[in-house]
Amino acid sequence: DAGVTQSPTHLIKTRGQHVTLRCSPISGHKSVSWYQQVLGQGPQFIFQYYEKEERGRGNFPDRFSARQFPNYSSELNVNALLLGDSALYLCASLLGTPNTGELFFGEGSRLTVL
């Protein structure tokens, strides 16, 4: 069975640009979460979507947005990139309702902002 897939795996952008990261959950999983992992730190929660609705949002600026599509895949968009946005962006899918916590993570999209 395919796990959580993310694309692209690596990308380099410059300050002020926009980026779109994509995630496909495990088949049958209806919830997708996004986390930002800055080097040397634990992952920080950005968003969770369940059944195409936003169910939770972390302490991130409005430059960060996301959506979930009818097939449960998801996109994370970041506008006006800053150097501090350089990080590993992790997508995780969840079988069941959002509050069970057993997330299945993809391998991440590593974003470098120059």
Add this chain to the structure above:
Amino acid sequence: AQSVAQPEDQVNVAEGNPLTVKCTYSVSGNPYLFWYVQYPNRGLQFLLKYITGDNLVKGSYGFEAEFNKSQTSFHLKKPSALVSDSALYFCAVLPFSGNTGKLIFGQGTTLQVKP
């Protein structure tokens, strides 16, 4: 504020020896607690979770964790470490805040198992 603390940046053990990776938490209510492992340049892998019931939880790859409510701790343990256990370990808590799915992670502890 809700938080998770992993007081050790790195834990070093010899192969075959028992290991402990420490985690304490601060949340209101009864939290769900988790351990995840991350290998270099990879995503996180779920190891185990505590929801309710027996304070000793058994998980993947021979790992277990002990929930201690009075000490607000959830330490990860393994009776006999393997070199292949070397990785970055994260403790996480899911506050009972109503369907947000927001896991709060600790800073991570690097486990180094030496032959």
